[in-house]
Amino acid sequence: MAQLLTYPDTTLLQISGLVRDFKDPQLPGLIEELKKTAHEHNLKGLAAIQIGVPLRIIVMKRGDGSWLEMINPVIYAKEGEYFPSPESDETIPGATLTVRRYPVVKIMYEDRQGQTHYYTSADKAEAIWLQRKIDMIFGGYLFDKLDKKAQKEFFKRYGSYEPTCPTSFVKDKILAALRLWLVFHFLGLITTLFAQWPRWLIEYNLPLWALEVGWILVYAFYARYETKKYRNCTSCQNANILGTSGLYFASATLLLLFSWILGKI
Amino acid sequence: MARIVVLGAGVSGHTAATFAKHWLGDQHEVVVVSPNSKWNWIPSNIWVGVGEMTPEDVVFELAPVYKKAGIDFRQAKAISIHPEGKKESDKPFVTIEYTDPNKAGQKEEIEYDYLINATGPKLNFAATPGLGPDGYSLSVCTYGHAAEANTHFQEAIERMKKGEKQKFLVGTGHGMCTCQGAAFEYIFNIEHELNKAGVRDKAEIKWISNEQFLGDFGVAGLHIKWGGHIVSSKVLAESLFAERGVDWITGAHVKEVQKGKLQYELLDGTEGEETFDFAMLIPPFSGVGLKAYDKEGNEITDKLFAPNGFMKVDADYTQKPFEEWKASDWPKYYQNPDYKNIFAVGIAFAPPHPISKPAKSPKGTPITPAPPRTGMPSGIIGKTVARTITEVIQGKYSLDEVPQKGHHASMAEMGAACIASTGKGLLDGSAVALTVYPVVPDYERYPGTGRDPEYTFGEIGLAGHWIKHLLHYLFMWKAQLKPGWTLIPE
Numbered sequence: 001m002a003q004l005l006t007y008p009d010t011t012l013l014q015i016s017g018l019v020r021d022f023k024d025p026q027l028p029g030l031i032e033e034l035k036k037t038a039h040e041h042n043l044k045g046l047a048a049i050q051i052g053v054p055l056r057i058i059v060m061k062r063g064d065g066s067w068l069e070m071i072n073p074v075i076y077a078k079e080g081e082y083f084p085s086p087e088s089d090e091t092i093p094g095a096t097l098t099v100r101r102y103p104v105v106k107i108m109y110e111d112r113q114g115q116t117h118y119y120t121s122a123d124k125a126e127a128i129w130l131q132r133k134i135d136m137i138f139g140g141y142l143f144d145k146l147d148k149k150a151q152k153e154f155f156k157r158y159g160s161y162e163p164t165c166p167t168s169f170v171k172d173k174i175l176a177a178l179r180l181w182l183v184f185h186f187l188g189l190i191t192t193l194f195a196q197w198p199r200w201l202i203e204y205n206l207p208l209w210a211l212e213v214g215w216i217l218v219y220a221f222y223a224r225y226e227t228k229k230y231r232n233c234t235s236c237q238n239a240n241i242l243g244t245s246g247l248y249f250a251s252a253t254l255l256l257l258f259s260w261i262l263g264k265i
Numbered sequence: 266m267a268r269i270v271v272l273g274a275g276v277s278g279h280t281a282a283t284f285a286k287h288w289l290g291d292q293h294e295v296v297v298v299s300p301n302s303k304w305n306w307i308p309s310n311i312w313v314g315v316g317e318m319t320p321e322d323v324v325f326e327l328a329p330v331y332k333k334a335g336i337d338f339r340q341a342k343a344i345s346i347h348p349e350g351k352k353e354s355d356k357p358f359v360t361i362e363y364t365d366p367n368k369a370g371q372k373e374e375i376e377y378d379y380l381i382n383a384t385g386p387k388l389n390f391a392a393t394p395g396l397g398p399d400g401y402s403l404s405v406c407t408y409g410h411a412a413e414a415n416t417h418f419q420e421a422i423e424r425m426k427k428g429e430k431q432k433f434l435v436g437t438g439h440g441m442c443t444c445q446g447a448a449f450e451y452i453f454n455i456e457h458e459l460n461k462a463g464v465r466d467k468a469e470i471k472w473i474s475n476e477q478f479l480g481d482f483g484v485a486g487l488h489i490k491w492g493g494h495i496v497s498s499k500v501l502a503e504s505l506f507a508e509r510g511v512d513w514i515t516g517a518h519v520k521e522v523q524k525g526k527l528q529y530e531l532l533d534g535t536e537g538e539e540t541f542d543f544a545m546l547i548p549p550f551s552g553v554g555l556k557a558y559d560k561e562g563n564e565i566t567d568k569l570f571a572p573n574g575f576m577k578v579d580a581d582y583t584q585k586p587f588e589e590w591k592a593s594d595w596p597k598y599y600q601n602p603d604y605k606n607i608f609a610v611g612i613a614f615a616p617p618h619p620i621s622k623p624a625k626s627p628k629g630t631p632i633t634p635a636p637p638r639t640g641m642p643s644g645i646i647g648k649t650v651a652r653t654i655t656e657v658i659q660g661k662y663s664l665d666e667v668p669q670k671g672h673h674a675s676m677a678e679m680g681a682a683c684i685a686s687t688g689k690g691l692l693d694g695s696a697v698a699l700t701v702y703p704v705v706p707d708y709e710r711y712p713g714t715g716r717d718p719e720y721t722f723g724e725i726g727l728a729g730h731w732i733k734h735l736l737h738y739l740f741m742w743k744a745q746l747k748p749g750w751t752l753i754p755e
Contacts, residue, residue, distance in 0.1 A: 013494045017713025018485075018622065020588040054713050072622070074478040076516035076532045082507050100507050108477065108516070108532055108624070114588075116624070118533040140500030144491055239732060 002037045002051035007092045007141070008159060015139035016047075016054040019071045022114035031069050031112065034059045043090060044129055047136045050091060056137045060130070063122065070109035070119070073134055079104035085128050089142060095158055099145035101128050171223035171241075178215050178248060185212075185255055192262055205259035212252035220245045267293045267658045270359060270377035272343040272555075274299035274327055276307070276640065277611025277647035278383030279744060280755065285651040286336050287751060293658055295335075296375060300342040300364040302327060304744055305408050308640065309737050311450045313411035314545070315458045316419060320408040323741075330745055339375070340365035343384065343553075346569065347374075348604040349560040357606070379654045382576050382609040383647065386550030389439075393548070395522035396438040402522050402544040405451055406444075414545055418455065421543050425464035431542040434527070436473035438546030440518030440632040444639065445474055445482045448547050449502075456509050472506065472513040473529065473539065473546075475632050477624055479503055479515050483634030484681075485621045487701045488716065495718050501697065514539070516624075518632045519546065534627040550612060550635065552576070568603055575615035577601060578608070579668065582617055590618055592677030592707035592715075598667050599650050599674075605664035608650045611643040620705055642676055642704060644755030649674035677705040 005012040019027070030053060038046040038059060045060035045068075058070045080103035088096045105127045107119045121127035135141065143154045185208065188198040201208065223241040269289075271282040274297050286295040303324040312318040331338035341361040348357045358376040363369055388406050390397030397404060403417055404410040421431045435452040437445060452472055459465045472479075480486055480502030487498040506513050516532035526540045552574020557566045570576055580596040594617040601607040609615075616636045623633045638646075653671040656662065662670040680702030706715020743753040 010494075014718065015488070015495060015497050015714050017708075017715065020708065022588070076477055077514065106533065135500055138486070138497035138499045139494070140491075140496045144496055144500055145504060242732070 002033055004037065004041060004046075004050055004090060005052055006090070007143075011052050011054075012049060012091060013139065013141070014049070014054050016049050016056045016137040019055050019057060019110070022071075022110075022112065028112060030055070031057065031059060035067055041090065045133065047133045049136055058130075058133045058137065060126075060133075068119065069111065070107065071111065071114075073107050073109035073130075073137075075105045075131070075134055076108050077106040078102040079106075087128065087132060087142060089132060091136070092142060092158065095142070095154070097142045097146060097150075097154065099142055101131050103127055105130055107134070169223075169226055171219060171226050174215070174219045174222060175244070175248075178212070178219065181215075182212070182248075182251055182255065186258075189255065189258055189262060202259045202263045205256055205263070208259075209252055209256040212255070213249065216245050216248045216252070219248075267378040268296060268376065269293070269379045269381065269654060269658075270296045270298065270375055271381045271383055272298050272359065273383035273385050273611075273613065274301065274304060274338075275383060275385045275611060275643070277613075277643040278381065278385075279304060279327075280644045280647035281381050281383060281610055281651040282331075282336055283334060283744075283746060284648050284751075285655055286334050288651070288655040289658060291335060294337060296337040296339065296377075297327075297331060298339045298341050298343050298359070298361050298375070299327065300340065302340050302365075303408075304330070306737060306740050306744065307406075308447075310405045310408055310411040311447065311454055313408055314405040314414040314418065314451055315454045316415045317454075317458075320412045323408050323737075325741070325745055334746055339363070339373075341368075341373070343555055344372070345556040345558060346380065346382075346607070347558050347560075348380075348569070348607060351560060351562070355560075357604075378606060379657070380607045381647075381650060381654070382555070382607065382613045383611050384553045384555065384613045386612045387553045387574070388548045389551040390548045392441075392551075393439045393519050393522060395527075396519070396546060396548055400522055401524050402438060402527075402546040404548065405447065405545060406547065417543055418458075422459070422462050422464060424542075425459075425467040426462070428467070430467050430469070432469040432471070432540060434471050434473055434539055434541035434544040434546070436514075436517075436546060437475045437634075438519045438522065439549040440475045440530075440630055441635050442475050442547050442549045443483050443635040443637045444547045444550075445476055445634060446637070448472075448474065448545070449482070451545055452511060453505075453509065456511060470509075470511045471539065471541075472511060472515075473517050473519065473527075474513075474515055475518060475634055476515045477532065477621060477632075479506065479513055481515075481621055481634065483619075483621055483637050484701060484704060485706060485715075488718065489697070489700075505697070516632055518626070518630050522546070530626055530628065530630055530632075532624055532626055532632050552613070552615075569601065569607070571615035573615065576607075576609035576613055577603075578614045580615065580617040582615070585618070587622055590708075592675070592703070592705055592709065594618065595675050595677045595705050597673035597675045597678075598653065598671045599646060600653075600664075600667050600671070605667065608654070610646045610650050612638045614638070614646075636676075636705075638676070641681055641755055642674075642679060645679060646674050648755055675705075677703050677707050679704060 034046045048055045048057040056072045060068045062068055082100045084098050085101040086096055086098045103124045105121050110116055121130055143151055188201045191198045220241055269285050271278050282295050282297045304327050305324045309323040313320055328338055341363040344360045344362055346359050350356045356376045358374045360374050363371045395401050398410055398413055403414040405414055425431050433455055436448050456470055459468050478499050480499035488495050489501050517529040520528045520530055528538050530536050557569040559565045578596040578599045581594040599608045599610055599614055619633050620636045621634050625631050649672045657664055681704045702717050708715045711717050739753050743750045
C-alpha cells in the first residue's frame with residue numbers, strides 16, 4: 001500500500017503532468033495501486049499526486065461500487081450556481097475549510113487506451129469531490145481557494161510548508177536606511193542654497209548616484225533572495241521588488257538632476 | 266548592396282526591419298511593405314475597447330519613423346512572391362498593390378535578396394457565419410475594431426443607467442481560435458468599467474471560449490505563484506471568475522452568430538444557444554492569402570505555405586499524435602526549407618501543431634486553441650531573424666549554414682509573460698501576471714508538465730498593473746525609435 005502524502009509535503013503541491021504515453025507498462029499498475037490505496041484507507045478515490053506520482057490520474061469509486069478511472073481529466077462545463085461548500089480532505093487532516101463549488105460538473109477524460117470519454121457528476125457530493133481532486137492535479141488545494149485573510153489564518157493554524165514569515169524583513173531595513181539617506185541627501189542639497197559645507201553633495205553627484213543605484217541593487221537582490229526563502233509571505237512579491245526598485249531609482253535620478261541644476265546656479 | 270524586403274509592419278515585422286537597418290546601416294537597403302499607414306501597439310487595444318484610451322494613444326504614423334531610420338516604406342499590400350524570379354530575370358521579387366491614397370491600386374514588383382514574411386494574420390471572421398463587426402459581434406483585434414467596440418460598450422452603459430439589463434458575452438468566436446488572453450483581459454476590463462460606472466448590478470457577464478478548461482489560454486495553462494506555491498492558471502481563473510461574478514462556458518465552438526444570439530457546440534457534441542446584447546468574440550486567424558509562383562509563372566503556393574495560409578519554415582510538419590509531439594518540432598531559424606532567403610516571423614510562420622492537447626467533439630468538430638505567436642515571442646523572433654540575415658549579409662556564414670550558425674529563437678526555448686490588467690487608473694487597477702517557460706512544453710527536458718516551475722514568477726496585484734502601463738509607454742517609445750530604443754527588450 002502506498003503512503004498518502006499530507007500537507008505540508010511539497011511533492012503534493014506540484015502541478016501534475018499530462019499522461020502522454022498510454023503504452024507505458026507502468027500505467028495499469030499505477031492505477032491499480034491507486035485503487036488499492038484508496039480502498040485500504042476507506043476513501044472514495046484518489047489523485048495520483050496523493051501518492052507522490054505527478055500525473056493527471058484520478059480514480060473514483062462510484063455508488064454501485066465500480067471504479068471510474070480518469071486520465072487527464074478536465075472540467076469543460078458546469079451547471080448551477082457557485083455555492084459555499086465546507087470540505088475536509090485526507091491531504092490536510094483535521095481541517096475543514098469552506099470553499100466555493102459548482103453543483104454539477106462535466107468532465108472530459110481518457111481511459112487506459114487513451115480513448116476520450118465524457119462524464120457528468122452523479123450528485124452534488126460527487127461534483128464537489130471531483131472538483132477538489134481535479135484542482136489537486138493542477139496544483140490547487142483547499143487553502144488555495146481561500147481569500148488572503150482566511151489563508152493566513154490557515155497557515156497560522158496548520159503550519160506552513162515553508163519557513164514562517166518573520167516579523168521583520170532584512171530587505172525592509174535596507175530600504176529604510178536608503179530612504180533615510182535619500183531624505184538627508186535631499187535636505188543637504190536644499191541647504192547648499194544657504195551654506196557652503198554640503199557643496200560636496202553637488203561636487204560628487206555622480207558617485208553618489210552610483211552609490212544609491214548600487215544600494216537599490218543590493219536591496220533588489222536581497223529582496224529576491226528573501227522572496228524565495230519565504231514564498232508564502234504575502235509581502236514578498238517579485239513585481240513589488242521591481243516596482244519599489246524602480247521608484248527608488250527614479251528618486252535617486254531626480255536627486256542627481258537636482259544637484260546638476262544646483263551646480264549650474 | 267543587399268536588399269531586405271519585410272512584408273508587414275506589426276510587432277515582428279517592425280522589430281525585424283528596424284533592427285536590420287540599425288545593424289546594417291546605409292550600405293544595405295531595407296524595404297517595408299505594409300497596407301497600414303500606422304503602427305498599432307495591439308495589447309493596449311483592450312483599453313481602447315473600454316474607452317480608457319483613444320485609438321490615437323495606441324498608434325503612430327509609420328512613414329516619418331521609417332524616413333528617419335532610412336527604411337524605404339511602401340504603404341501597400343503584398344500579393345505574390347516569386348522566389349525564382351521570372352522568365353526574363355532570375356532575381357526573386359514580390360508583387361505589391363499600393364494602398365497609399367496617392368497611388369491606390371497601382372501594382373509594382375519589388376526585387377529582394379532576402380525576404381521576411383511578417384504579414385501577421387488575416388482575421389478570419391468568415392470562418393463563423395455572422396462573426397465580426399460586419400456581422401453581429403465585435404472585436405478588439407485592431408484599433409478601429411476596438412474603438413467601435415467601445416462605442417457599443419458606452420451605449421450599453423447608457424442603457425443600463427436608464428435601468429435596462431444588458432448581457433455581455435466575451436471570448437472566442439470559433440473552435441480553432443487563439444488569443445484567449447486578450448479576450449480574458451477584455452472581459453475583466455469590462456467588469457471593472459461597469460463597476461466604475463455603477464451599473465455592474467444591471468449586467469450579466471459571460472465568458473465563452475474554445476479552451477478545454479478555464480485557464481488553458483491556448484498554451485495548456487500558465488503558472489502563477491498563488492498562496493505561496495505554484496499552481497496552474499486553471500485554479501486562479503476559476504477563483505477570479507467566481508470572485509467577480511463572471512459566468513463561463515469553455516470547450517465551445519461557436520457555430521453561428523445571429524442578431525442578439527449565438528449557437529455553439531461543446532466538446533461532448535451537445536449544442537447550446539446564448540443570447541447577448543454585446544458580444545466581443547475573437548476571430549480565428551489564417552494566412553493573409555499570399556500566392557507564390559515559380560519562374561514559369563506556375564502557382565507554387567502549396568510549396569511555400571501550409572494549408573492554413575501560414576508560411577512553412579524549418580519546423581517538423583509531419584502529422585504526429587499528441588504523445589509524440591516534441592519541442593524539436595518547433596522552428597528555430599524561421600527559414601523556408603525550399604527558398605533559403607525567405608524567412609517568416611510572428612504569426613506568419615506555420616506552427617507544426619497546437620500547444621494545447623488537441624480535442625474533437627464526437628461529431629468531429631475540432632475544438633482546440635491554435636498556438637499563440639503574438640507579443641513577446643513575435644518580437645524576439647523578428648529580432649533573431651534580422652540578426653541572422655545581417656550576419657549572412659556581412660559574410661559571416663552563408664544561407665545554407667543558417668541551421669548551424671544562425672541565431673535561433675525556438676518557442677520551445679523561450680518563456681512568455683502575459684499581463685492581464687483590469688482598469689487603467691494607477692491606484693484602482695489590478696493585474697495578473699502569468700508566466701510559463703518554455704511557451705511550448707518540452708516534455709523531454711521537463712517531464713510531466715513540460716514546463717520549468719523554477720522559472721515561473723506569476724503574480725497578482727497592483728504592481729503588475731503598473732508594469733502593464735510601463736510596457737505601453739516603453740513599447741510605443743521603442744517602436745518610434747526614440748533615443749535608447751535598442752536597449753528596450755522585446
